[in-house]
Each structure stands twice: as C-alpha cells, then as structure tokens.
Amino acid sequence: MKFEHIPVLLDEAIKGLNIKEDGIYVDGTLGGAGHSLEIVKRLTSGKLIGIDQDKDALKKARKVLGDHLDKVQVVHDNYRNIRDILSRLNIYRVDGILLDIGVSSHQLDEKERGFSYHSQAPLDMRMDKTQDFSAWDVVNKYSEKDLERIIWDYGEERWAKRIARFIVDGRREKPIDTTLELVAIIKKAIPKKVRMKGPHPARQTFQAIRIEVNEELDVLKGSIPIMCRLLNKGGRLCIITFHSLEDRIVKNSFRDLNRDCVCPPELPICSCDKEREIKLITRKPIVPTKDEIDSNPRSRSSKLRIAERV
Numbered sequence: 001m002k003f004e005h006i007p008v009l010l011d012e013a014i015k016g017l018n019i020k021e022d023g024i025y026v027d028g029t030l031g032g033a034g035h036s037l038e039i040v041k042r043l044t045s046g047k048l049i050g051i052d053q054d055k056d057a058l059k060k061a062r063k064v065l066g067d068h069l070d071k072v073q074v075v076h077d078n079y080r081n082i083r084d085i086l087s088r089l090n091i092y093r094v095d096g097i098l099l100d101i102g103v104s105s106h107q108l109d110e111k112e113r114g115f116s117y118h119s120q121a122p123l124d125m126r127m128d129k130t131q132d133f134s135a136w137d138v139v140n141k142y143s144e145k146d147l148e149r150i151i152w153d154y155g156e157e158r159w160a161k162r163i164a165r166f167i168v169d170g171r172r173e174k175p176i177d178t179t180l181e182l183v184a185i186i187k188k189a190i191p192k193k194v195r196m197k198g199p200h201p202a203r204q205t206f207q208a209i210r211i212e213v214n215e216e217l218d219v220l221k222g223s224i225p226i227m228c229r230l231l232n233k234g235g236r237l238c239i240i241t242f243h244s245l246e247d248r249i250v251k252n253s254f255r256d257l258n259r260d261c262v263c264p265p266e267l268p269i270c271s272c273d274k275e276r277e278i279k280l281i282t283r284k285p286i287v288p289t290k291d292e293i294d295s296n297p298r299s300r301s302s303k304l305r306i307a308e309r310v
C-alpha cells in the first residue's frame with residue numbers, strides 16, 4: 001500500500017503559525033505528518049502534539065517524524081476533544097494550532113475503507129475505525145428525508161431528492177453493501193445528459209455521506225472557539241479547508257470571535273459584554289498558487305484562514 005500525501009499550502013501554513021522554537025503546537029489532523037514535520041524542524045525546546053482519529057495515519061506519522069519524536073506527542077483521538085487531550089498532558093495553553101481538514105490521500109488510496117467511488121469496497125468511510133457508525137448505516141437505515149437532507153446540505157447535490165428516492169427503492173430488495181452498488185444507484189438517479197458532463201456523478205453524494213459518518217462539520221464548528229481559547233496571546237490558529245461548507249464555518253466562526261459586541265443593532269448601548277477574542281490575519285483566504293495546483297491537483301479547492309489570539 002502506498003501512502004503519498006502531499007501537504008497542501010505547506011509554506012503558507014507554516015509561515016502562518018509564526019513558530020517560536022520553544023513554543024507548544026498542536027496539529028489536530030496529523031495525517032501523514034507533512035505539515036507536522038515542518039513544524040518540528042523549527043522547534044528546539046518546543047513541543048508538538050499531533051492528533052489523528054485514524055490509527056493507520058498515526059503509524060505513518062511516527063515514521064515520518066522519526067528523528068524528531070523526542071519533541072512529539074502523538075495522540076489517537078478526535079480533535080474535538082483537544083481541551084481534554086491537552087489537560088491530560090498538563091498543557092493548558094498553546095502557541096499555535098493547525099487543522100488540515102478532510103480525508104487524506106492515504107485514506108482514499110486504501111480501497112477497503114470505502115472512501116473512493118472508483119473501487120469496490122464495503123460501505124465504510126469511518127476515519128476512526130473504532131467507531132461503530134459507518135456509511136452502511138447511513139445508506140441502509142436513514143429515512144428518505146434524512147438522506148435527501150444530507151445529500152443536499154453536505155453534498156450540495158442538486159439531484160439529492162432523486163438519489164435519496166433511488167437509494168430507498170434500491171435497498172428494498174436487499175441492503176446496499178458496497179461502494180459500487182451505491183455508485184450504480186446514484187448513476188441511475190442522475191439523468192444521463194447531466195451525468196456525462198462534469199465530475200464523477202457520485203462525488204457529491206460520497207462527500208455528503210463521509211461528512212455525516214464523521215460528523216465533520218459539527219466537529220469543526222464546535223472546535224474553533226475552544227481552540228481559540230486554548231491559545232496564548234499572539235498564538236495562531238491556521239485552518240485549511242477543501243470545500244465551501246467548511247470554509248464558510250471557519251469564516252463565520254472567525255468573524256464572531258473577532259467581534260467585541262454581538263448586541264442587535266437597534267440597542268442603543270452594548271449589553272452583551274462580549275470581548276473580542278481573536279484578530280484576523282487573513283481577511284480573504286489564502287489559496288494555492290498555480291504551480292501548487294499543477295503539481296498537486298488535490299490542492300485546487302484548498303483555502304487557508306488564519307486567526308491570532310488577542
């Protein structure tokens with residue numbers, strides 16, 4: 001099995017973290033440790049906490065970080081638990097946190113994990129293999145309404161209603177067990193004329209199911225304020241996203257944390273007592289250069305936003 005994950009927006013993210021050699025940093029999505037390796041290279045007495053919910057990723061990351069493991073603590077967990085993870089390590093404030101959201105090339109390459117619509121595999125899509133709930137449960141147990149909702153909301157798929165109906169019809173005879181059975185149903189639901197153009201017809205539905213299985217958007221949304229509050233003054237939170245739903249969450253969360261008053265505009269004086277928690281380092285997201293997109297097409301839709309604790 002090949003594990004080739006090219007880190008996206010690497011220089012920009014590392015510069016964005018503003019690394020101090022004695023600082024404490026967290027990579028909440030360690031993956032193949034491409035970003036983490038560049039972080040630890042810049043540390044002397046500092047420390048890196050690398051979190052991933054995928055045990056296979058941690059194995060690989062340990063190898064990549066080999067020469068620097070004395071400065072690294074690798075943790076198998078969900079970054080949503082960052083506060084508890086850090087307090088177990090007696091850490092209460094950090095100098096920078098990086099998130100590089102989404103699925104890794106490794107996870108896509110490992111056919112049996114069911115992330116890819118190109119190869120036959122059980123319907124799985126769990127990033128954390130210790131979790132029970134999988135894509136099989138979504139596809140075979142969700143009501144037609146719920147299927148439509150997630151495919152529409154998380155896949156932004158205009159044929160969500162038909163796809164949901166075809167899935168429910170398809171599973172009446174027998175459960176839908178594999179990725180390619182699901183792909184065949186999606187293809188039937190999308191009119192041929194539409195399906196012959198543009199990206200793979202199952203792309204958006206697979207994205208939606210993956211987001212649902214791993215609760216990706218809720219986890220991201222809930223974690224941003226917690227992460228900001230764990231930063232020392234001047235500490236940076238850098239978040240790389242891959243689609244508009246994720247970027248919107250980061251943008252709106254940063255906007256709210258950047259405000260020092262959330263009272264309705266009609267109130268004559270402020271009564272909310274809210275204090276501004278961060279300042280925005282990036283008003284517009286940083287996007288990859290043409291060179292990066294040419295050498296790593298996966299980077300095409302990536303966006304980096306950076307905030308600093310005040």
Ligand SMILES: C[S@@+](CC[C@H](N)C(=O)[O-])C[C@H]1O[C@@H](n2cnc3c(N)ncnc32)[C@H](O)[C@@H]1O
Nearest residue numbers: 007029031032033034035052053054078079100
């Ligand atoms: C895009 S990859 C990160 C790649 C990494 N930056 C690199 O350069 O190799 C995303 C990784 O984050 C992990 N991940 C996604 N959501 C997570 C979460 N909520 N908690 C912990 N790990 C998560 C995935 O398992 C995957 O390994």
